[in-house]
Amino acid sequence: MFAAWPHAAFPSALLLRHHRLVDSGKALHESRRVPMETTQIPRPRRKPESAPTDEHKPFDVFLAYNSADLPAVLAVCTALRDQGIKPWIDIERVRPGTWVQDAIEEAIHSTRTAVVFLGEGGTGRWQRLEIRAFVERCATDGIPLVPVLLPGADRLPVELVMLRQLNLVQFKESVHDQEALRRLRWGITGVDPDA
Helix, strand or coil, rough: CCCCCCCHHHHHHHHHHHEEEEEEEHHHHHHCCHHHHHHCCCCCCCCCCCCCCCHCCCEEEEEEEEHHHHHHHHHHHHHHHCCCCCCHHHHHHCCCCCCCCHHHHHHHHCCCCCCEECCCCCCCCHHHHHHHHHHHHHHHHCCCCEEEEEECCCCCCCCHHHCCCCEEEECCCCCCCCCHHHHHHHHHHCCEEEE
């Protein structure tokens, strides 16, 4: 089927020519090499690290709440800021046009403490998911999880079994209760202001 090569030495001649080209290319390439230290590309200089701006500092506390309790939660949020605590609350931190769930998940993984506000209306759907995530972080990472009873709520809801073992904070008469704010600050920062 196949015709014999007209010249028996043809294949070996091709191979020999190929090796000569490869070898001469290698020699040419090696002759153009310059020692590495003279060809190093200068690295860009790093900017000196400065203290992070307040905008880029990690948040001290994540505030999980039922939307029915928003006015009371915002009042507590303002009081915390007045005491130098940086809270993460969704209505202030989720940029319009972005996925709320993505922002919440990122905040759950980056905040140092979580506060779960519980009012007369019980827990909301999304709040229950946030609570589950923070119970897991409390168990695995040891972050503080502080249940907070707002005025009108006298005990934890029955379905929140996992929160029953945690020391809670209770605002009895109003969200401006100074003793409750003191305890909440202690729960968030780990520093008792009266100690």
